Amino acid sequence: MAVLVTGGAGYIGSHMVLELLDAGEQVVVLDNLSTGFRWAVPSEATLVVGDVGDQALVTRVIEEHGxxxxxxxxxRIVVPESVTDPLGYYFNNTVKTRALIETAVQTGIKNFVFSSTAAVYGNAEAPLLTEDMPLVPINPYGRSKLMSEWMLQDAHAAHGLRYAILRYFNVAGADPKSRSGQSTPQATHLIKVAAQAALGQRPCLDVFGTDYATPDGTCVRDYIQVNDLARAHLVALKSLREGGDCAVLNCGYGHGASVLEVVDVVKRVSGVDFEVRLSPRRPGDPAQLVAKVDKIRGLGWQPQHDNLQEIVDQALRWERTLAERKVA
Structure with a gap:
């Protein structure tokens, strides 16, 4: 049997493909390459270029590849962009996910692992966010993902589709073997942007908001290394295959770092004192998001890269790799 990875040519998806292949799984990637990269899909995986909302295509892929x-x-994953283009986000993240879930039900798919987000919690004020907290997303991105969570839960109740929903906190870093990383040039991930500033690929770094109710006034986030996140998906899939319960699982490390703390680490690791501009808040940004991760750890997940300096070093090395790729 094979695993279908949608968005497998993108940042997190490509790392998931690597982890699956390393675990001996047969992998089929479905990606429309709107933000992903053909070269990010290893030759050992099968790449199908197409859209998850194309139900005829998805049905054919599922049946042909077992x-x-x-x-x-x-x-789509950019919070400020979701505020200015909410209907685009509801279409891409919710309507197309609904189509994919329906196709999964119709073709007898047994297990569905869904990439969700800590944005579903909104402006929760607890020091650690738990999976059973009230969900009050404050931006269309978070709402689009929460709607998809509800659809999966309802599809399980009605049709028996088994699911694991993984709520990511802030994903960062790159594959330690430099096989993949965050490759979108205009990505908004803080550590990537800071690495680009350190390497002179951006003129400066903007810090959005310095008046939050946090120790230094900047947003606090729980940064999880991308391979650790991919392994959390493997653990969740293994649990489903072995008959474990459907689950909603936070994915983070259980501790946070502020924007200014991250900037300081990037400057220290890179050895570059790049320019930092203090700018007003962006719409839709909560002050603090830090995960309680007892549930995913209870399934046997153990992080291997819980070190901000290591994550920053991976990001810097990947930006250099991308620069060499462009030159070549």
């Missing part, structure tokens, strides 16, 4: 499990990463 897919038993779907891991769904394809989505």
């Amino acid at each position: 897919i038993d499990s779907v891991m769904h990463f394809a989505a």
Whole structure:
């Protein structure tokens, strides 16, 4: 049996493909390459260029390749962009996910692992966010993902589709073997942007908001290394395959760092004192998001890269790799 990875040519999806292949799984990637990269898909995986909302295509892929499990990463993910283009986000993240879930039900898919987000918690004020907290997302991105969570839960109740929903906190870093990383040039991930500033690829770094109710006034986030996150998906899939309960699982390390703390680490690791501009808040940004991760750890997940300096070093090395790729 094979695993279908939607969005497998993108940042997190490509790392998921690597982890699956390393675990001996047969992998089929479905990606429309709107933000992903053909070269990010290893030759050992099968790449199908197409859209998750194309139900005829997805049905054909599932039947031709003997897919038993779907891991769904394809989505738009930029919070400020979701505020200015909410309907685009609801279409890409919710309507197309609804189509994919329906196709999974119709073709007898057994397991569905869904890429969700800590944005579903909104402005929760607890020091650690738990999976059973009230969900009050404050931006269309978070709402689009929460709607998809509800659809999966309802599809399980009605049709028996088994699911694991993984709520990511802030994903960062790159594959330690430099096989993949965050490759979108205009990505908004803080550590990537700071690495680009350190390497002279951006003129400066903007810090959005310095008046939050946090120790230094900047947003606090729980940064999880991307391979650790991919392994959390493997653990969740293994649990489903072995008959474990459907689950909603936070994915983070259980501790946070502020924007200014991250900037300081990037400057220290890179050895470059790049320019930092203090700018007003962006719409839709919560002050603090830090995960309680007892549930995913209870399934046997153990992080291997819980070190901000290591994560920053990976990001810097990947930016250099990308620069060499462009030159070549």
